Amino acid sequence: MSDESDQELGITRSKEYETGEWYAELVQKAELADYAPMGGFIVTRPRGYSIWERMQSSLDGWFKDTGVQNAYFPMFIPEGFLEREKDIVEGFDPEVAWVTEGGYDELEERLAVRPTSESIIAPFMSQWTRSHRDLPLRLNQWCSVVRWEATETKPFFRTKEFLWQEGHTAHADSEDAWDETMTRLDQYRRLYEDVLAIPPLTGRKPPHDKFPGAHTTTTVEALMPDGKSVQGATSHYLGTSFADAFDITYVDEGENEQIAHTTSWGLSWRAMGALFMTHSDDQGLVLPPTVAPEQVVIVPIWQDENKNDILEYAVEIETELADAGVRVHLDDRENRNPGFKYNEWELKGVPVRIEIGPNEREENEITLVHRPDGETETEQRAGAVETVESHLETVFAKLYASAETTLQGEIREATSRDEILGTIGQHGGYVKCGWCGNEGCEDPIKEAIAAEIVMVPLDRDEDPIQEECAICGEAAEETAYFAKTY
Ligand SMILES: [Zn+2]
Structure with a gap:
């Protein structure tokens, strides 16, 4: 390996002094995303998307455990629907992308590419809510939305199209709707704490900054290393404003017509941006084991005379870990030396590296190296699964503790x-x-x-x-x- 290609592979910018340039380099070199040909859009690469899928899977499981059903609504919204919403959500005027032609024909009514879906979901919630027995109605949609804002592209933080989930619920009374609002806020907090290893603050937005039409907007705020706060997710108690506008009513047990109370709540891939920004360093990506595409990489260190023995030993350990459900990769490439492999997997954020050389094989040991701080420990080969799991937990705890210390000091x-x-x-x-x-x-x-x-x-x-x-x-x-x- 020449120095020149090492340079091309690794991060060249400083996180502390050139945070923006460092971040742009990180997402590309760690193979998370690329810039699309159209300004404001990105391509999420498989490594990046797999992290999104892991976050999605945690959250989606918690949603379903608490009564939420997934549904899917059209990505186009007739202009008249958006207009109807404008009456209540004065001030909400996202930069909307419009479709004016379909095939060879000009459309009679323009279609908005959804900037958010309240205006197309609420009319159906109105249809589906007849009696108190239909409540609570809890819908969630995983989709992308488009907001045509002319700002500089920053992958996962600022893009015209972004992935998110939007939950929309209707309840018989304010108490139930408020409980819902807090349940979702708590699940977002849990995602940050237990999955992303980021301790956030939770609170309310001041009245002048709440979601238009909302009674209360609650927020999860995460502190980034450059001292700025990221709004990591929001959960809104909407009172009866949307229900009034979209006629979401129900007949109660006494046969009286009542107005429903609604909520909405969302988390976008900005949470991924917060994740990458928080833990990563000048060597590249740092990920908690909870979302890492590979939790462990095994790098064998061989000479010609012991290559077969070392590889055999490495494969045994790889198999044992994989059988136990650890996401493990054995890097047995012939044309790369161990140093190159260390750098590459550090760049890609693998939480734990296992080094296996002649000493480890002879002594029946494995050497583990932690990505965040390089701490190295040699352990017995026996009980490798438990040992590795314990080290993965330690890496998670280190990341969390470091973010917690930063937050408390700030x-x-x-x-x-x-x-x-x-x-x-x-x-x-x-x-x-x-x-x-x-x-x-x-x-x-x-x-x-x-x-x-x-x-x-x-x-x-x-x-x-x-x-x-x-x-x-x-x-x-x-x-x-x-x-x-x-
Ligand atoms: Zn004052």
Whole structure:
């Protein structure tokens, strides 16, 4: 291997100093995604897509365990349907892509490529909800949506088309709908914590930033290493606004017509962006074993005279691990040396590498190396499955602990406008302070450093951490968390 091709294979940018360039290089060189010929679109490569599938499978299982059914609605929405929604969701005006022709004919009514599906799902929820026995109605759709925003493409963070799931539910009363909202928020939090090894914050969006038409928007916020907050998923309690607009009513046990209460909730592939951004480093991708395409790679180290013995030993271990359900790959390529293989699998984010050379074979041992920090340990060959599983758990715990430490160190308190500006300007991260509840007090922060209130505590009755609004000095109503955002 020459130095030149090593250079081409590996990451050349610094995560700390050139985060944007580093990220763009990471997604391409770790074979997660490529840029499509049309600006704003990406191609998700098999390695990237398999990570999405693992996240999807966790979440989809939890949804189904809690009464959700998957369905699929058309990707095109008649313009009249979107117009109907505009009456209630004043302010929601996503950049919509339109279809105006089909085959050789101009369409009588333009069709929107769905920017979200409330307006086509709600009319059917109305039809399907007749009696209290039809409730709760819980639908989810896995699909892509399109928002024609003219911003720079950033794979999994900013693309015109993105993959997501959108849940839409109807309930007999507000209590049941609120429980639903919190169930989904909790499942999103669990995905971040237990699958992605990212401890997030959960809260409510301030009233001026909630989903248009929603009574309450709850959010999972994840802190990125560059000090910005990613809105990782949202769960909305919509009250009766959508039910009123789309006539989602039911007949109760006393034969009276009642209005339903609805929710909606969504998580997009932005969660993948957060995953890659959080754990990866200048050597490449770092993944928790929960979502890694390969959890373990075995790299045999041989000379001509011991090659067959070493490979035989490696195959035995590979088979034993694979039979136990570990996602393992034996890299027995002839034309690559071990050093090259180490670099390549580090770049691709395999959580644990097993090295097998003459010593390991003679002593009946295996040597394990952890991707996040290079920690190396030699263990007995016997009980390899348990040993490997324990090391995979340790790698997950290391990633989680590191993200947790970062998060805790990045939540600071400020008591004045200047202190908010200075603290976020210098450190990034979250700044919490007392807030009067007026949107106007967010403006000077937004204008000066493009930071905003990303959330307030979920509990409306929680006392603010300061008695006065840090910006205007009036009585504080809530604790606001300011941060820069993606
Ligand atoms: Zn104020």
